[in-house]
Amino acid sequence: MVNQYNANVKNELRILTTSPIHGYGYRLSDFWEGIVKHRAHAVVIDAGSTDGGPSCLGIDDEFICAKESYVRDFGPMLEACHHLGVKIIISSSGGCGDDRSVDHFVNVVREMAGSSAYSFKVATIKTEVSKDVVRSHLQSGQIQPCGPVPELTEDALDNTVKIVAQIGPEPYLKVLREHPDVDIILGGRSYDPAPFTALAMYHGMGSKDNYGPARHMGKILECGGICARPKARSILAVLREDSFDLVPLHPTESVTPISAAAHSLYEKTRPDILDGPGGKLLLGNATYTPLPGGRVRCANAMFETTEYMVKLEGAQQLGYRTVFIGGVRDPILIEGIDAFLDKAAEYTTSLFPALQDGSASILWHVYGRDAVMGELEPVKATPHELGIMGEVVAQTQSLANAIANNVRVGCLHNSYPGQLATGGNFAIPLSPHEQPAGPVFRFSVYHLMPCADPADWPIEVMQLGVAPSQVAERDANYAPHYPQPQVVNFSQNGSAANGHATNGHAANGHKTNGHLNGEAKDSTTPNTLRYLAKVVRSKNSGPFEVTMDVMFDTEEVFDRAERSGVLNRKLIKRLYSVPDDKILTCMFFRPALAWKMTIVRPREQGSIGETDTFGTAQHAPLLDVEIPL
Template sequence: MDNERADQVKVLAPTGMLGAGFPEATIERGLALGADVISVDGGSTDSGPYYLGASQPKTTRAAVARDLRILLKAAAGAGIPLIVGSCGTSGTDSGVDWVASIVADILADEGLRMKVARIYSEQDADTLLERLEEGRVHALPPLGELQPSTLRGCTHVVGAMGHEPIVAALEEGAQVVLAGRATDTAIAAAYPLMKGMPAGPTWHAAKIIECGGQCTSNPRSGGVLATVDADGFTIEPLDPDAACTPILVAAHMLYETVNPFEMREPDGTLDVHEAVYTALDDRTVRVEGSRFHVADQHTIKLEGARITGYETMSFSAIRDPHIVRHIDDWAALMRTMISQRVAQTLGLSEHKYAFDLRLYGHNAILGHLDPADGAPREVGVMLLVNAPDQATATAVAKIANPLMLHLPTPDMNYLPSLAFATSPAEVERGPAYEFVLNHVVDTRTPTEMFRTEFEEATHRG
């Protein structure tokens, strides 16, 4: 990879997540505008702990392959690198290998020869325990001191890498970088930083383009191109009919940040207090004044998930007007009846299992924080049971089955019939997971917690 410093670097961000799709014409336009690198995020924690805990991708192989085929051909044709971060949704080692297998198939199918780097970010519990004993692991709010048992209980732990392992792979000649868990911004910041662009504009631009076209007037129409230089950066949509405005660009600093003016990365903090957003025309924005403060200690954030039990779900729907008018009383009775019948039938006390009754259409999401005014026309009732094993969870749900179908309110003189959504009503969801790590590790070098492997794709035949 040519490491010569540049006057500016153009980063093409095609979409917010690999597999989400984008119009192929937007990639062609990005290349025509002179893109120097393509960066795309392959994962997120947005959809909960299952994907890390089970090490399973959220996206389908077909969707990822479709996007990668377009991007690999574009990168190869233009002679620019392609960087994918948080492969396989959660960035586990198997997630990296899963994406790498798709890349290998595409390169062979298309007759392309590209050097591929795999950067693994999964962490070994024993090594982390050593660092914990050395006092190099620190909690982030609201969690407290990390307990060894928590680490041992995780099915998978990853460290969120910064730009440094990606830069190291590029400097070794990688044309395709497939990274494990990485900060969303690191994958877009790596190449400009390697080319000598200042950290303030680079990290700010990377933050704005992390979700592709979300900072534009039409997020569905494709990604964006950010041009980073010595004084700031310029951003424009890849779809000619979409627009970036100062408000849309500035607003993305509100997204997934505790402080809209500061954002911590492994090697320091982005500071946009003095950033100025200027419309160059009706669809392009210029940003200047971003700063980056290098930290005294480089840190890597840990993400880990563990099994909390096994879940079984059932869903019923209510349109009986009397029950709907007294839905809170009905739900309270349902909770009492389930507890009583489980104790009578299975002999289980409530600390041996748990269940949640959610009334969709009536305060299911925010509950008492945003209570409904008046009675809805219909209510969906979801019963979610969690138990130490699948059989117990399903047994509890089956005991609740007659109640979910026929439970009257205390003042009703007839037996109502409610509506199950499926037959059978009970759906076994398997193991349930929870995030249990919100901690950082002090590192001696920015790359010590990550492992990189290279391979050269060869022509098929």
């Protein structure tokens, strides 16, 4: 099939991204707006992330989304590909991008193409790496940690169940050059901007700047429409030789210079230097120019080449997990909750040799006190109610179940000093009372390895769907029928007239901080960040770091925060109880009117004892930081 838009890929390339993750869903009106009105040449989506932890990589039948979600999201895309020749490129298939995830996407496309009488030329790129290849590089001293990660050892490598590499744009470019009539590319684990950059390279957009703008575009689009305000699912980019425009697809959304610049803060250790395969994306001199229609033009990003390294991601199974939850309301028990939980664990340990030799473990998550932040929690207070989650890890699921059952019974019936309530201690909401949670993993490999030929990865090309003689006829006048975008009408008090939340914004666009009419929750503390900032957030920056962003509305407030000297390393150490060598970034970033801090995670992401897998709830201590006048 020949893409009917190819003749138009001369001075600009139009790329539509439907969502931050393939399978998360998108508005049909936004999709067809990008395809029909803006005549997108391609739909390019990053389908993966390490945000959910290592289990997706470790478990053979786990994907980041359900098959039904993939089928839903593929539907309009395959329709546009068949009738209009729009290319589809998806990277990091299935979430972790291992070989079976690529095969899963192939099977979904095969089934859907067959049932719709479509036929597609599909290319796959697989990115799993054998342990023998990694071991060879390890023994020659060529494996480096990626960030604050321990050195890779032979023992850790031996215990790793699977390894994938984050490839760059070169394999995608190879497919496009060798098979220019390909309809769909389904890639394994990839550096997020890789497929976007590859399409730009294929069309020669940005060669004089080493494809800096194209790489910058990919870095923004891989998160879907998060650069829009309010945050969106879908976005369109129009790429030219030296710049790209971000185009919102819904009438209630817009992109601003600050929101575009702010995207480089998101999930990054620092916003101005972004490392990737073969080099660094330099955004210190990037510019963001407002255009009519809520669009923004981004330019002047540069790419500096370095030794070509690919990031390796590998998972090691540590055992099996069982959890149970319950509540405590008795103030006498709450006062001595730590001793009570220790007693329950100690008694259970006496019953199970695996707990005695360390091959099994019991961990407590005390909600209402410090379960969300763990040792990072700065607030010490006695609540009136606690939620308790017990986490048990053992070498078999049955043993984890047995240990959890025993320690849960201890929570229900053990005695404690001053006890008056002899009927039981633990408010249990669920039956069965223990929930097997399956295998538990850790990221045992998160390291860099040299890559001699960045394009040399397994590529397979196939025809999926029905035989050519059975292909559904293409209508030359094809015009999809799709719903028009729905615009929410706001009432005068800032609430949506249809009852939907306003996300803390009133009808006039002013911030309300979640309160009607913009009233401060506590008018005695107007100088704290919860009132001065428009965004205070936290997120993982890879599995071993957590990063936090504070963004301001105006240069006046930003300058005030910068001049105050309050937002510094000393503050980070005080709020988060971390030593100086665990603070990776503390900086102001004027293009986004923001301050950023990044610290080493206190525990490995998504593994035993995890408190916040996505790292999204670690920002709260910053809210009450006061910025003096």
